[in-house]
Amino acid sequence: xxxxxxxxxxxxxxxxxxxxxxxxxxxxxxxxxxxxxxxxxxxxxxxxxxxxxxxxxxxxxxxxxxxxxxxxxxxxxxxxxxxxxxxxxxxxxxxxxxxxxxxxxxxxxxxxxxxxxxxxxxxxxxxxxxxxxxxxxxxxxxxxxxxxxxxxxxxxxxxxxxxxxxxxxxxxxxxxxxxxxxxxxxxxxxxxxxxxxxxxxxxxxxxxxxxxxxxxxxxxxxxxxxxxxxxxxxxxxxxxxxxxxxxxxxxxxxxxxxxxxxxxxxxxxxxxxxxxxxxxxxxxxxxxxxxxxxxxxxxxxxxxxxxxxxxxx
Amino acid sequence: xxxxxxxxxxxxxxxxxxxxxxxxxxxxxxxxxxxxxxxxxxxxxxxxxxxxxxxxxxxxxxxxxxxxxxxxxxxxxxxxxxxxxxxxxxxxxxxxxxxxxxxxxxxxxxxxxxxxxxxxxxxxxxxxxxxxxxxxxxxxxxxxxxxxxxxxxxxxxxxxxxxxxxxxxxxxxxxxxxxxxxxxxxxxxxxxxxxxxxxxxxxxxxxxxxxxxxxxxxxxxxxxxxxxxxxxxxxxxxxxxxxxxxxxxxxxxxxxxxxxxxxxxxxxxxxxxxxxxxxxxxxxxxxxxxxxxxxxxxxxxxxxxxxxxxxxxxxxxxxxxxxxxxxxxxxxxxxxxxxxxxxxxxxxxxxxxxxxxxxxxxxxxxxxxxxxxxxxxxxxxxxxxxxxxxxxxxxxxxxxxxxxxxxxxxxxxxxxxxxxxxxxxxxxxxxxxxxxxxxxxxxxxxxxxxxxxxxxxxxxxxxxxxxxxxxxxxxxxxxxxxxxxxxxxxxxxxxxxxxxxxxxxxxxxxxxxx
Numbered sequence: 056x057x058x059x060x061x062x063x064x065x066x067x068x069x070x071x072x073x074x075x076x077x078x079x080x081x082x083x084x085x086x087x088x089x090x091x092x093x094x095x096x097x098x099x100x101x102x103x104x105x106x107x108x109x110x111x112x113x114x115x116x117x118x119x120x121x122x123x124x125x126x127x128x129x130x131x132x133x134x135x136x137x138x139x140x141x142x143x144x145x146x147x148x149x150x151x152x153x154x155x156x157x158x159x160x161x162x163x164x165x166x167x168x169x170x171x172x173x174x175x176x177x178x179x180x181x182x183x184x185x186x187x188x189x190x191x192x193x194x195x196x197x198x199x200x201x202x203x204x205x206x207x208x209x210x211x212x213x214x215x216x217x218x219x220x221x222x223x224x225x226x227x228x229x230x231x232x233x234x235x236x237x238x239x240x241x242x243x244x245x246x247x248x249x250x251x252x253x254x255x256x257x258x259x260x261x262x263x264x265x266x267x268x269x270x271x272x273x274x275x276x277x278x279x280x281x282x283x284x285x286x287x288x289x290x291x292x293x294x295x296x297x298x299x300x301x302x303x304x305x306x307x308x309x310x311x312x313x314x315x316x317x318x319x320x321x322x323x324x325x326x327x328x329x330x331x332x333x334x335x336x337x338x339x340x341x342x343x344x345x346x347x348x349x350x351x352x353x354x355x356x357x358x359x360x361x362x363x364x365x366x367x368x
Numbered sequence: 369x370x371x372x373x374x375x376x377x378x379x380x381x382x383x384x385x386x387x388x389x390x391x392x393x394x395x396x397x398x399x400x401x402x403x404x405x406x407x408x409x410x411x412x413x414x415x416x417x418x419x420x421x422x423x424x425x426x427x428x429x430x431x432x433x434x435x436x437x438x439x440x441x442x443x444x445x446x447x448x449x450x451x452x453x454x455x456x457x458x459x460x461x462x463x464x465x466x467x468x469x470x471x472x473x474x475x476x477x478x479x480x481x482x483x484x485x486x487x488x489x490x491x492x493x494x495x496x497x498x499x500x501x502x503x504x505x506x507x508x509x510x511x512x513x514x515x516x517x518x519x520x521x522x523x524x525x526x527x528x529x530x531x532x533x534x535x536x537x538x539x540x541x542x543x544x545x546x547x548x549x550x551x552x553x554x555x556x557x558x559x560x561x562x563x564x565x566x567x568x569x570x571x572x573x574x575x576x577x578x579x580x581x582x583x584x585x586x587x588x589x590x591x592x593x594x595x596x597x598x599x600x601x602x603x604x605x606x607x608x609x610x611x612x613x614x615x616x617x618x619x620x621x622x623x624x625x626x627x628x629x630x631x632x633x634x635x636x637x638x639x640x641x642x643x644x645x646x647x648x649x650x651x652x653x654x655x656x657x658x659x660x661x662x663x664x665x666x667x668x669x670x671x672x673x674x675x676x677x678x679x680x681x682x683x684x685x686x687x688x689x690x691x692x693x694x695x696x697x698x699x700x701x702x703x704x705x706x707x708x709x710x711x712x713x714x715x716x717x718x719x720x721x722x723x724x725x726x727x728x729x730x731x732x733x734x735x736x737x738x739x740x741x742x743x744x745x746x747x748x749x750x751x752x753x754x755x756x757x758x759x760x761x762x763x764x765x766x767x768x769x770x771x772x773x774x775x776x777x778x779x780x781x782x783x784x785x786x787x788x789x790x791x792x793x794x795x796x797x798x799x800x801x802x803x804x805x806x807x808x809x810x811x812x813x814x815x816x817x818x819x820x821x822x823x824x825x826x827x828x829x830x831x832x833x834x835x836x837x838x839x840x841x842x843x844x845x846x847x848x849x850x851x852x853x854x855x856x857x858x859x860x861x862x863x864x865x866x867x868x869x870x871x872x873x874x875x876x877x878x879x880x881x882x
Contacts, residue, residue: 118649139763140418198453199460206461290454294416294445303449310448311415 110134110336117332133330133337137308144341146298147305154219154300155281162223162277163270169224170232171262176241185233192226205291217291218300222280228273235269236262275349282346305338405434406717408441408724411458411468414770416445421741421767429737437723441467443769452476459485465712466721469773470520472705473596478810481514486710487718488517496722497521499730500774508704510879511807521725523707526775529668529797531691531699532584535656536663538686540567550690553588553631556663560640563662572640574652574661577832581665584692585628586619591698597811597865600824601831604853605865610700610802614873616866618858621850629834629842636837645836657681668793675787689793699797703804709773729774736779741767747781754783809872816864819857826852 077085101124109122113130120127138144169188173181195201211217239262247257263270285302292299312331416422422443430440444465446455458465459480470477470486480486493501500521508524534556544562546555560572580602586592592606593613599605608615619625635641642648653674655661659682664674671689678687693699709725711718727734740747740754746767747754757765782788813820830839830849839845 118651143418199457202457202461206463289450290457294447306449307415307447313448 106336106339110333110340112333114330114333130330130333133333134341136312136330136334137305137337137341143298144301144304147301147303150215150298151282151301154215154284155278158219158222158281159274159278163274165223166225166228166232166273166277167263167266167270168258169229171236171258173229173233174237175244185230188226188229202290212291213293213296215292218281218284218287221287222277222284225277225280228276232266232269232273236266239265278349279346282349283342302342305342309335309338402438402720404438406439406720408439408717408721409444409466410441410771410773411444411446411455411465412770413446413448413451413455413469413772414768415447416443417766417768419764419766421745421765422769425737425741425767425769428742429734432731432734433724433727436727437720439717439720439724441724441728456480459483459712462714463712464714464716466715466717467709467725467773468712469770470705470708470710471772472520472708472807473703474706477520477705477710478514478808481519481710485713486514486519487713487715488519489521489711489722490518492711492718492722493518493521496719497726500726503730511704512708513879520705520708520710521774522704523772523774524704525777526707526780527777527794528702529794530702531693531797532587532665532667533671533689533691533694534584534663534665535671535674535687535689537682538688539684540662541688542686549688549694552695553585556690557631557635557640560635560663561638564639567662570659571642571655571661573663574648574650574655575641575645575665575836576648576650576652577646577836579665580831580835582625582628582831582835584665586624587692587698588695589624589627590619591696592617592619593698593700593805595811595865596806596809597813598824599820599827601827602835604823604827604858605862607869610805613805614869616862616869618862620853625849626843626846629837629839629846632835633837633839633842641836646832646838668790668797671793672786672790675790676785691793691797693797693800697800699800699802701801701804703807705807707772707775725774728771729776732779735776736781738769738771739775739779740781747783749781750784752782753788754781805876808876809869811865811868816857816861819861822856823853823858823861826856 104124105122108124108126109117110133111129111131112123112126113128113132116127116130172178173185173188175181196204205217205221206212209217209220211220243261243265244257247261252260283302284300285306288300288303289306292303309331312334426441426443433439433441446458456476459468460483469475470480472478504522504524508522509518512518512520512522534550536550536556536559540563541550541559543566544559546559550556550559563570563572582602583594586603586606587594590606591609593608593610594603595605595607597605604618604620606617606619607613608617636645642650652661652664653666656664656674657677666674668689668691671687675687678685691699711721715721728738729735736743743749744757745765746757746760748757749755826849830845830852833839834842834845834849
């Protein structure tokens with residue numbers, strides 16, 4: 056069978072049927088649905104607009120009138136502080152993007168391989184290994200051993216790998232992949248074997264193309280994980296590095312502003328000069344902006360994989 | 369099956385062998401042989417400066433260091449983002465740390481000492497940091513011991529007062545007929561009433577409900593002392609007095625709290641602050657500088673800078689401070705171990721680290737470079753004070769090193785951003801201050817963790833309304849508050865606290881007789 060021609064069919068919509076006259080009740084129900092869904096969508100949008108609006112408001116206006124979608128007093132001061140050092144923020148963006156891209160590609164590949172291997176009925180240790188993986192979700196050594204492992208044994212302090220490696224394999228995602236691949240009949244693997252394909256060929260040419268929805272979902276999880284990753288970066292990447300992941304950079308901008316506000320030592324900075332509330336919003340906008348672009352990009356893969364008809368029953 | 373077992377045991381063996389090999393790395397320090405050049409690290413808390421000035425200053429410092437002790441010092445920053453986790457991990461990880469900032473009241477110093485994170489210094493100090501060793505009196509060294517061994521060098525010769533009080537405008541107080549410095553809360557009330565009557569558009573005290581003044585009230589009206597433990601929004605437990613400092617009392621269950629609630633209700637009814645004080649987000653300090661309010665509340669260090677700013681923004685305002693200690697003479701010094709330095713247990717060069725510290729602390733030139741930066745760039749000297757140079761630019765020239773580990777009054781150059789008559793307050797404090805008695809007391813919360821959380825919830829929930837007179841009838845509100853504290857487990861925490869203070873008393877008294 057030729058998978059490529061099958062793949063071409065995906066995404067093309069079936070031809071539209073001729074218009075059928077609808078009666079009134081159907082129209083009412085349909086419009087009620089439209090209105091309800093629109094309202095729901097707007098209510099999801101509101102918090103975003105609130106963040107966006109507040110980030111462009113002057114601090115004093117926020118203090119007086121609270122958060123608003125439409126700025127009371129337009130100001131870009133919060134962004135000026137966040138972008139005070141453009142070189143740094145661009146560098147952080149690049150670091151985060153690099154880690155996200157590399158981590159997602161490598162992580163997705165490893166997770167998919169693990170998930171596939173663990174559900175092969177002819178793999179005898181699959182249950183034991185699954186248990187090992189599952190076990191780590193319940194018990195962990197705790198923070199200090201983990202810290203020692205990364206810094207003392209792997210010597211990855213101030214190395215981007217310290218952020219990349221821990222995120223590559225997530226037990227939850229492996230289990231997810233495993234249960235998805237299970238829905239692909241084992242007969243496909245067997246028939247390919249008869250045709251002389253090796254395990255890796257089967258995985259690459261048959262299993263992966265049939266798992267696009269799972270890959271898209273899991274890939275999105277991994278990518279978001281790396282994009283929002285700041286904890287490992289905070290632990291293992293010291294200020295001696297020139298560029299550190301974006302979330303950590305932004306977090307530092309906010310905490311140091313917080314600290315300046317609260318410290319009596321900063322006698323040469325007036326308290327009111329630090330736009331703390333609006334700055335939090337501005338950093339949120341800077342951090343989430345690109346993520347919103349992830350979604351349309353992967354959405355087209357959220358379609359049921361074609362397993363139906365691949366095996367003659 | 370057996371194959372699998374074999375594999376696992378082989379793996380286990382491999383892991384053990386590897387970890388043993390990793391532990392076996394021998395440590396070789398330079399000892400006190402000065403012929404070998406070494407780098408001494410100093411762990412500071414704060415964000416790494418980014419404008420390049422810090423590096424320039426350190427270059428100058430290290431030129432002198434190399435000459436004198438053939439070493440250089442390098443700062444290692446622990447950033448404010450989740451600093452507590454990172455600071456404690458750094459000590460727990462066994463990474464070699466030379467000098468590290470400590471603080472018994474905010475950096476878990478005693479718990480870290482308990483885990484063996486610091487090197488005992490008794491034998492090293494006289495030899496490698498002789499100036500420091502001689503300048504610190506025996507009773508201060510006693511405050512720096514854990515299990516009888518010196519584990520830290522205290523910041524004991526640096527004056528900083530963080531005792532709270534009210535800031536009020538001297539010009540308005542004069543017009544209100546208050547000619548003497550304010551000494552009690554009644555006079556503060558009189559002052560606020562005058563503003564209410566004579567300054568339309570000004571909120572007498574534009575307070576924010578996020579801070580409670582009950583601690584200040586207790587300090588002003590009783591000899592009670594505050595303990596180094598938190599019950600959230602307002603202090604529930606105190607000790608009886610300096611002479612009876614190991615006996616727990618609670619002003620909440622005495623008339624002190626009722627009087628406070630009654631007075632605050634009066635103040636609220638008279639309109640000394642906003643009707644919606646509980647939701648007020650207005651910055652009191654900004655309002656004070658804009659002339660929109662007549663009072664603010666914070667500590668002495670804040671006051672010393674605020675006075676100078678007020679002289680610029682509200683000329684003639686003559687901002688004054690009424691420290692809560694003035695009414696009762698009840699004042700404790702800062703713990704001398706609020707700042708200080710320790711040497712990490714795994715330091716490779718403790719000897720050279722101490723030599724470097726001895727220089728930073730006692731060599732005037734190095735001290736001033738590290739604390740203020742370079743003369744002519746970060747500051748000029750004018751009439752004996754530090755002023756900003758004419759071409760100073762905050763972004764490009766700002767400098768800080770966050771060296772809170774052994775500042776000395778004798779090397780300090782006063783800044784023109786600090787009120788030059790702050791000494792008048794200091795000398796007032798010097799007359800009444802008592803040494804801080806709880807420097808080595810650490811309240812172990814494990815037995816009463818949940819009760820303490822519940823108590824903190826009660827204080828957070830009802831405290832603000834009582835503090836700002838918005839809880840209806842004060843007697844009733846106070847009664848409700850006490851009932852809720854009882855339900856939350858007040859008695860249990862009280863008993864546990866008393867038990868631990870008794871143990872602390874025994875420990876302190878035996879140390880005193882040694």
